[in-house]
Amino acid sequence: MKVVRGGTVVESHWSAPADLVIDDGRIVAVLAPDTEVDAAAEIIDATGKLVLPGGVDPHCHVGFTSGEFTSLDSYRECTTAAVFGGTTTIVDFAIPRPGQRPLDAAGIQRAKAVEGLCDSALHACVVEWDDTTADQLATLADAGIRTVKMFTTYAGETMANEHTILNTMQTTRDLGGMVVIHCESDAIVTDAQNLAAASAGVDASHMAQTRPELAETASVAAVLAIAESQRAPVYFVHQSTPAAVELVADARKRGLVAFTEAVAHHLILDDSAYRGAHPERFVCCPPLRSAETVAELGRHLFTGHITTIGSDHCCYDTAQKQLHRHDVRHMPNGLPGVETRLPVIFSHYVGGLGLSASRFVELTAAGPARTNGLYPRKGSLMPGADADIALWDPDLEWTVTVDALHMATDYTPYEGQRLRGKPVTVLVRGTVVVHDGELVDPTPRGRHVEAAPLDFGTIPALVDAG
Secondary structure: OEEEEOOEEEOOOOEEEOEEEEEOOEEEEEEOOOOOOOOOOEEEEOOOOEEEEOEEEOOEEOOOEEOOEEOOOOHHHHHHHHHHOOEEEEEEEOOOOOOOOHHHHHHHHHHHHHHOOOEEEEEEEOOOOOOOHHHHHHHHHHOOOOEEEEEOOOOOOOEOOHHHHHHHHHHHHHOOOEEEEEOOOHHHHHHHHHHHHHOOOOOHHHHHHHOOHHHHHHHHHHHHHHHHHHOOOEEEOOOOOHHHHHHHHHHHHOOOOEEEEEEHHHHHOOHHHHHOOOHHHHOOOOOOOOHHHHHHHHHHHHHOOOOEEEOOEEOOOHHHHHHOOOOHHHOOOOEOOOOOHHHHHHHHHHHOOOOOHHHHHHHHHHHHHHHOOOOOOOOOOOOOOEOOEEEEEEEEEEEOOHHHOOOOOOOOOOOOOEEEEEEEEEEEOOEEEEEOOEEOOOOOOOOEOOOOOOOHHHOOHHHHOO
16 A cells, blocks of 8 residues: 655646555545555655646557658657656557558557556547448447547548548447547648749748648538537547637537647747757647747637647657658658656646646546546546556756657757756556656556547536637
């Protein structure tokens, strides 16, 4: 038995000084401070710390292959970085390669979970509907994989047409699942890229012009219409503009079950990065937006319109990014961020702009767990939950440098940023894995966590937004 004593416990809807009792990897009691416990219990001192549920990252790409590029981390490497950043569950994507069945892609990724230092879940992915797809999705749901990623861009690789999106929404709805969708209009993106190639250029410094905001909002509107026609739930990944977020919020007002994910780099960084020395390091889809757009997007963390914050972690290095830096149409898209997601959001929004610690927990742990069928086992500190716990020093000041991070790359988009607040002790199912900046238990203990049928009546964002 262990007792986390002396800290302030922060749940998604309350916070107070309290002690946590852990037994057999689960939280078994939440006690008033200094309540008498078994004298033999191991005490973990949380004095002066915030005691938070371990983060749940709803958007990670681990060892992800797109075109000629594969991101550089294994499950071991990604989850090591995750726990140092206070995240104790990642949700990866099983994106099939050309000719590969969604079921087979998921089986390969699921088998990697045991390599991790923490637990993981999976999104499946459908690119093209055929007469086997419905049965594959049913088999995946039986295995606890209920969310299905889809793309409205990347023609010829992962893009799904509207018929496939509609059929997949129908099927996942009836299986207690949900489509998770990347929305950019491929036609608008292609046109913008062609215009850029004929004028200013399509090198990394012009990334923002090659994927305009209208491409995102047009695609979101189209997908919302399909979802509404089927009364099917839908989750929009990495929404980068307030207009896109507000389209989803308006759909919720009409009664649609719809969710918005933002990612850390769209909430912190802006398109001035494309005018710096290494614009290629910041190439991601959707691209970084203007400082004004970033500020407006961040405002929706406070309005309730944003449901979750992910990382969209893609662990490429500078050499991969530079290979086609003069033509973003051939570059690998994505930024490394599984380790920095929580600290940069905590410092900028909780410490800097007054977001409550409970809202932070909702956005980065409880909300992602709910929308992925993992709550209350994950994203909570209530009795019965896995004892995935991060002890945060809210006043610790530190500077982000790639040398001090643990991701399998040679850069971080937040290099040199001065942050306040950091997880200093992290427990995975009751075992202290990280303490005072050191990996104290490197034992692989990862499990694939099966998603329960999604219960949308328990998700506060449906009530809070709008």
